[in-house]
Amino acid sequence: MICDRKSVQKTKFDAGNFWNMNNMENIRIIAFDADDTLWENENFYLETEMKFCELMSGFMPVKKVREELLKTEIANIGIYGYGAKSFILSMIETAIRISESKVDAKTIQMIIKTGRDLINMPVKLLDGVESTLMNLQKKYKLVLATKGDLLDQERKLRNSGLAQYFSHVEVMSNKRKSDYVQLIQKLGVMPHEFLMVGNTVKSDIIPVIEAGGKAVHIPFHITWEHEQADSSVTEFIKIEKIMDLVSL
Amino acid sequence: MICDRKSVQKTKFDAGNFWNMNNMENIRIIAFDADDTLWENENFYLETEMKFCELMSGFMPVKKVREELLKTEIANIGIYGYGAKSFILSMIETAIRISESKVDAKTIQMIIKTGRDLINMPVKLLDGVESTLMNLQKKYKLVLATKGDLLDQERKLRNSGLAQYFSHVEVMSNKRKSDYVQLIQKLGVMPHEFLMVGNTVKSDIIPVIEAGGKAVHIPFHITWEHEQADSSVTEFIKIEKIMDLVSL
Numbered sequence: 001m002i003c004d005r006k007s008v009q010k011t012k013f014d015a016g017n018f019w020n021m022n023n024m025e026n027i028r029i030i031a032f033d034a035d036d037t038l039w040e041n042e043n044f045y046l047e048t049e050m051k052f053c054e055l056m057s058g059f060m061p062v063k064k065v066r067e068e069l070l071k072t073e074i075a076n077i078g079i080y081g082y083g084a085k086s087f088i089l090s091m092i093e094t095a096i097r098i099s100e101s102k103v104d105a106k107t108i109q110m111i112i113k114t115g116r117d118l119i120n121m122p123v124k125l126l127d128g129v130e131s132t133l134m135n136l137q138k139k140y141k142l143v144l145a146t147k148g149d150l151l152d153q154e155r156k157l158r159n160s161g162l163a164q165y166f167s168h169v170e171v172m173s174n175k176r177k178s179d180y181v182q183l184i185q186k187l188g189v190m191p192h193e194f195l196m197v198g199n200t201v202k203s204d205i206i207p208v209i210e211a212g213g214k215a216v217h218i219p220f221h222i223t224w225e226h227e228q229a230d231s232s233v234t235e236f237i238k239i240e241k242i243m244d245l246v247s248l
Numbered sequence: 249m250i251c252d253r254k255s256v257q258k259t260k261f262d263a264g265n266f267w268n269m270n271n272m273e274n275i276r277i278i279a280f281d282a283d284d285t286l287w288e289n290e291n292f293y294l295e296t297e298m299k300f301c302e303l304m305s306g307f308m309p310v311k312k313v314r315e316e317l318l319k320t321e322i323a324n325i326g327i328y329g330y331g332a333k334s335f336i337l338s339m340i341e342t343a344i345r346i347s348e349s350k351v352d353a354k355t356i357q358m359i360i361k362t363g364r365d366l367i368n369m370p371v372k373l374l375d376g377v378e379s380t381l382m383n384l385q386k387k388y389k390l391v392l393a394t395k396g397d398l399l400d401q402e403r404k405l406r407n408s409g410l411a412q413y414f415s416h417v418e419v420m421s422n423k424r425k426s427d428y429v430q431l432i433q434k435l436g437v438m439p440h441e442f443l444m445v446g447n448t449v450k451s452d453i454i455p456v457i458e459a460g461g462k463a464v465h466i467p468f469h470i471t472w473e474h475e476q477a478d479s480s481v482t483e484f485i486k487i488e489k490i491m492d493l494v495s496l
Contacts, residue, residue, distance in 0.1 A: 079367055081399035085333040092340065093360060101353040105344045108356060112341060119327055150398045151329035151421045168434075173399045186416075 024248055027214065028189050030136055031170075033198030034146035034153060036220040037242075038129050039160055044121040045087065051114045052091050055107055059099045069094045081173055083149025088115030119152065123159040128243040133165040135246050144169045145183060145196065147203060175203040180211040197245065205236045218242055272496055275462065276437050278384055279418075281446030282394035282401060284468040285490075286377050287408055291470060292369040293335065299362045300339050303355055307347045317342045329421055331397025336363030367400065371407040376491040381413040383494050392417045393431060393444065395451060423451040428459040445493065453484045466490055 035041030049069065053062040060068070072090040080086035091111045095103045136142060144166045146153045153171045157163050168187065172179050184194050191212030198204025199220040208215040215236040239245065283289035297317065301310040308316070320338040328334035339359045343351045384390060392414045394401050401419045405411050416435065420427050432442050439460030446452025447468040456463040463484040487493065 079364060080333060081397075085328060085337060089333060089336060089360070092356065096353045096357050096360075099353065101357065103353050105347065105349040105351050105353075105356070108340065108353070109344050109349065112337070112344075116327060149329075150419060154421050171398060173402050 024195070024214075026193050027195045028141060028193040029143055029187055029195070030140045030245075031143040031145040031183075031194065031196045032133075032166075033196070033200065033204045034144055034156065035148065036199045037126070037197060037204070037218060038144075038162065039126060039156065040124045042220065044118055048087070048114050048118045052095075052111060055110055055114075056095060056098060056103075059102070065094070065098065068098050072097070081149070082147050083152045084115060084119045085149055085152075087118070088112060091115065119155075123156050125160060125162075126242065128241055130162065132242045132245055133162060137165050141167050141187075143167065143187065145172060145175075146170070147172050147175050175207055177207040177210040180208050180213060184211060184213060197242075201236075209236060216245065216248070272443070272462075274441050275443045276389060276441040277391055277435055277443065278388045278493075279391040279393040279431075279442065279444045280381075280414075281444070281448065281452045282392055282404065283396065284447045284470075285374070285445060285452070285466060286392075286410060287374060287404065288372045290468065292366055294470065296335070296339075296362050296366045300343075300359060303358055303362075304343060304346060304351075307350070313342070313346065316346050320345070329397070330395050331400045332363060332367045333397055333400075335366065336360060339363065367403075371404050373408060373410075374490065376489055378410065380490045380493055381410060385413050389415050389435075391415065391435065393420060393423075394418070395420050395423050423455055425455040425458040428456050428461060432459060432461060445490075449484075457484060464493065464496070 032038060049066065052069065053065045056065045059065075069090065072094045073087070076086060076090050076093070080089055088111070091114075092108055095108065095111060133142060142165050144157065144162075146169075148171065150171045154169075157166075157169065163169075170183055170186075172183070180196070181191075184191050187194070192214065194208075194213040196204055196208040196213055196215045197218065198215070199218055201217060205215040205217050217236055217238045218241070219238070237248070239248070280286055297314065300317065301313045304313045307313075317338065320342045321335070324334060324338050324341070328337055336359070339362075340356055343356060343359060381390060390413050392405065392410075394417075396419065398419045402417075405414075405417065411417075418431055418434075420431070428444070429439075432439050435442070440462065442456075442461040444452055444456040444461055444463045445466065446463070447466055449465060453463040453465050465484055465486045466489070467486070485496065487496070
């Protein structure tokens with residue numbers, strides 16, 4: 001289904017691009033987001049966050065701890081970037097701040113332990129991922145375009161068993177329009193030949209459309225607060241399951 | 249000067265490659281390591297380490313703290329990889345371990361503060377770097393091939409003002425033979441058309457030669473203990489200053 005068709009004319013996006021939205025014939029490269037598009041991720045972060053809130057429950061109610069942690073994470077994105085190491089550092093900083101430096105070393109050690117468990121989380125593929133990649137690989141060049149920590153993402157890809165399907169892997173420090181423009185150039189195709197598939201409207205959809213590419217949104221049941229988009233735009237396709245890509 | 253010429257025949261490396269060592273005519277791509285090849289790095293880490301040792305001096309003598317930190321860092325490379333965030337986490341873990349959990353939250357906060365200062369370190373180019381890149385860019389495709397944290401390295405490159413000289417930037421989670429094989433393939437050249445320039449024999453020289461490429465070593469006055477190679481190999485060229493590359 002096409003989302004927000006009516007709102008398209010209000011957007012600054014190229015109308016030509018819009019009218020070609022259903023024309024998937026030009027597509028040469030399909031790029032996939034990884035976390036929560038190919039495999040589960042956010043629920044492991046949520047689990048870790050809950051353990052952190054428990055550790056901090058002597059200082060503050062859970063709801064407030066979560067708010068404080070999110071505040072730290074957002075403030076730290078510029079300096080630490082995305083991924084598990086940044087998350088561990090943000091948890092430690094939050095613990096020190098909200099405890100007014102009363103948190104003890106043993107608790108900090110437990111925070112680090114939960115963070116290390118997060119890094120070593122198992123890779124659980126979402127339904128239909130492998131068969132879809134196998135199918136699409138016959139006709140398209142497949143690319144992995146994921147945001148996060150280089151080592152984390154390489155490790156997850158290796159453990160996923162999916163590496164063989166991708167002819168290019170791009171771990172990106174951010175997913176803004178300019179990052180996609182650069183990626184599309186690097187891949188040597190025209191923007192309208194590039195299709196991005198992902199679960200996050202803010203990172204996988206809007207900037208790709210802005211860069212002149214096409215995008216398919218597959219919602220995941222949970223999205224990190226910081227990745228939630230308040231946009232009423234835009235001309236992208238939404239499907240429910242990754243398998244639906246094949247019929248597109 | 250060619251290093252260890254005599255020892256070359258003892259190595260497993262391709263002799264053909266050796267005899268062509270001085271033949272730079274085939275080179276199409278020159279890849280540069282970044283830290284301590286283009287700009288200062290290790291001295292900022294050493295400064296941070298010294299501040300950490302001071303913070304820990306109530307628990308252990310400086311020399312012992314350094315040894316313990318190095319032990320943690322090496323043990324953590326597999327899970328955290330390289331870069332400043334890993335270094336901060338290793339400092340915190342070391343502080344908790346060597347203090348037998350007696351270190352207080354304020355000290356941990358100071359450790360984090362020194363780590364954040366490290367991330368924000370100024371980029372100081374080494375002598376002759378920019379003029380050399382400007383010169384070589386006319387004849388070769390220049391690539392940045394650096395190991396470390398994605399965001400750290402992108403930030404340093406941006407702050408260096410050198411981004412314009414590189415047609416490709418590769419932040420690598422590791423620099424083993426297989427990583428170079430992959431990089432050379434990605435760049436679409438033959439191994440003997442690829443020249444790597446760097447300050448670390450273990451990461452920038454040996455694996456490149458093993459991958460069939462060529463390598464030029466520019467020693468920096470300090471090298472992290474973990475990067476020191478005990479090798480008596482190999483057939484690479486050593487120069488003193490980056491400007492010497494142009495005459496090669």
